[in-house]
Amino acid sequence: MTSMSTTSSAPRAAGPNARIVVDDVRMQFVLRHNRSLKELAMAMVRGKDLGNTFMALDGVSLQVDSGETVALLGHNGSGKSTLLKLISGVMHPTSGSVRLRGRIAGLIEVGAGFHPDLTGRENVYLNGAILGMDEPSIRARFDEIVAFSEIERFIDTEVKHYSSGMFLRLAFSVAVHTDPEIFLIDEILSVGDEPFQRKCLDRIRELKDEGRTLVVVSHDLNMVSELCSRGIVLQRGNQVFDGTAADAVAHLRSL
Amino acid sequence: MSAPAPLVDQPWTEPGKGAGLLDVVRRRYLLKLLVRKELRVRYRGSVLGLAWSYVKPGVQYVVYFLALGIFLNLRGSIEDYPVYLFSGLVVVNFFTEAFGNATRAVVWNAPLVKKIFLPRELFPVASVWVAGVHFVPQVVVLLIGAVISGWRPQVLPLVGAVLATLIIAALATGLGLLFGSLNVVFRDMENFVDLANMVVVWLSPVLYRWDQVASAVPAWVATVYQLNPITVAVELYHYAFWWPGTVNTPATALPPDLLVNSLVAVVVAAVVLVAGQLVFRRVEGRFAIDL
């Protein structure tokens, strides 16, 4: 949530309606971690770098305006999840900057922010609080959240006994009830069954109609091109296309 | 659901860059849930549950009392030795539990750290808070024991006890932030901290008297020993809960300069807290990558 972030200056070249500004972002990972004393000593003696590095994002810049729905597309390992993690603040970029306006809720992975040993009920409160809600507003929305997820019977069961679909239902339900201006969704709808997927999509359309900003990662290209107005394609950490969602899908298929 | 707030009202922010410990204060409700979570998770599937946190110090106390109080007969040279011993032990137990758990807090919460953003300082602070939950009932037991051996409350000693508790909490939080963040990169830290925690009880006048150290080591070592914030906290607890209940023990049984040493300990604890926060913020960027 941005409520706890410190205020920064406006990014350069930010449009008047911009919600998310990603400016020349690079993200470098070290592929092999040599951590034992022996390996550290060897690396020092040979003067070798510790493991080889890898650019997961290599100079990505983009702007998302308020109310836009953006599909982030690309093959496996192209850097989509990494970009969402940078936008949500889970990771910081190696260089470049990310700036936001508004409260953000990220569904980066199924069950993010859930603890397996807590019950569904406890997890709703914990996850709601992580996403920036206070106790009265979680309490007020609790019934609505559970009703949307349709898992009333299991709400007092520890979530480690949930199926992955049930996990998704509860997590999605909490996230859509936290009132964020920016919504990040990473490949999570795939584990829901057909009726629940449809319900989620309806809810996402509602969010869109309310003018919320959405960034969606999915390999379901048909769904995405129908849902989103704009599409961005990543290829090995580089942004190779930015245009309408339908054109983005076509571009990705031609890669 | 209400429509999103107008854009112009909202400031630009940098995701993942919070205000550190200040955010912990701001997000007390989340802290409370994390503390409750840790207590729940710690005692899941356990019949004795929270009672375990009394069994451990209880057994430890009996062993120390038998070995040192009776076999080595420290009972003979320290008046009210049971209260003396226990008032020092609760302080050290609070510190070691808080420090040990805070060091592991970020690694334990890897699933949360990796997938969702929240001020990460919450995890070590929640661990210190959990240690506090275990600490308070031990103080109650201490009070009962002290009253039985003739202790009556006095203002200044109790102020000293509060100060000592704050020193320990700040010190454990600062060290927990420092070692807890480094532990993400080098898992050796938690083993190192376990080792340090094992030694703590012997480096403060918990089991014996301070002057037994002073008479055995060079003066400068004795001074360093006295400036250890944990030693100061232990002596403040002696001053608060042990000394007022004794009859034949002169005030010189307490170390001289306790007031000055307390002020030094406050400064040391504050410096450690700030240093811990600074290191934590530097290393924090690697949490989601390395875990």
Ligand SMILES: Nc1ncnc2c1ncn2[C@@H]1O[C@H](COP(=O)(O)OP(=O)(O)OP(=O)(O)O)[C@@H](O)[C@H]1O
């Ligand atoms: N913490 C990390 N340490 C090292 N490498 C990482 C880390 N996180 C991601 N990577 C690497 O970065 C690259 C991009 O990963 P990312 O998860 O962003 O891909 P993606 O586009 O989401 O792929 P998918 O469609 O499979 O979800 C991958 O090669 C991955 O191995």
Ligand SMILES: [Mg+2]
């Ligand atoms: Mg991914």
